[in-house]
Amino acid sequence: MKDIQTREDIDQLILQFYKKIMVDPIIGYFFTEVVALDLDHHIPKIADFWETTLFHQAKYKGNPITPHLAMHEKSPMTKEHFDRWVAVFCQTVDEFFSGQKAELAKQRAQSVATVMLIKIKSS
Template identity: 45%
Template sequence: MRDILTREDLHLLMSEFYLKLLADSKISYIFIKVAKIDLASHLLELVDFWEQILFDRGSFRKNVLQIHTDLNQQSKLSDEHFAIWLNYFNTTIDENFAGQTAENMKTRALSIATVMKIKM
């Protein structure tokens, strides 16, 4: 397996990841019924976010913590939700990629999730 290198890699990863999330009723309702995401747009925003985080390129400037804080006010994001999210995230990376960027992405996701849980 190769490492995450391109925007296309990130899109593949986010697409595979969301297939898992949206198939799990313990968490899918947050995306479908609460946030009411448009999947195609949401995937592009996620790719923009991770491209900025991992490769320091792009122009993603949204306040991710505020977005999730607002979501948490609509429907409580529990420790179980974060655990499910991280499990699918890490599994999807491991199924598709291996390398320094892939490991960095998992570390950054854990860090972001931890900060969100503390701040909410």
Template identity: 35%
Template sequence: MAGPRPVPPAGRRDLGDRGDVLALLDDFYRAVLTDDVLAPVFEGVGADVPAHLPVIADFWAGQLFGHGAYRGGLLRAHQRVHGEHPLNQGHFTRWLLLWNRAVDARWSGPVAERAKAQAARIATAMHGRLEGQRSTPQEVLGASAPRLPVVHQPHSH
């Protein structure tokens, strides 16, 4: 028998659909594009984030809700970026920090926690692949390999 469900903090609910994913991505990329560590990468490769938001939303909706609309090449796109502006562990750690802040600012619940955990697995797999590790992202994501830390920030009120 399951225990009582945790009550989300006031003003926050769990991620529930693709619309919530789009709102999360909007918050997240607003932070990324003004971040001292990550903004130069996006600027350096001429990333058109608004044009890619629907594709990124398809990816995350698939990760969180099982919708199968994503048809992109996640690794291939990041390999191109890595070729132009090498991505290191610091980039992935910062990405996770900003992702977790964006999730925690508006959402709380099992899907929000899954979004943070999945982001950590993806960052670990992506970093490994870009550094030339032989395992595929699917192998890393399914393994209990060491992962980059999920960084939690205290909430400010």
């Protein structure tokens, strides 16, 4: 199995992740009910975030924490939700990729989720 090497690889990873997460019984409703997502706009932004995170390309310019704080105001986000997000993300990475960047992606997902949860709890 190959490692995550290009933007195309990231696009594939994110597409496959969203296929799972949008219909997930535990957190799918955040993506379909809590926020009315415009996927054509949202997916490239998420791919930019991962390109910046994994390949240090200055693509993503936002703040990933802010929309989650706003979301938490509408519908509480818990540790269970973040654990589920990380589990589905890591499962998707493992399904398609293997190597240094794949491991880094899983580590970063866990560390960003941990920071988000801390910020949400203290908000």
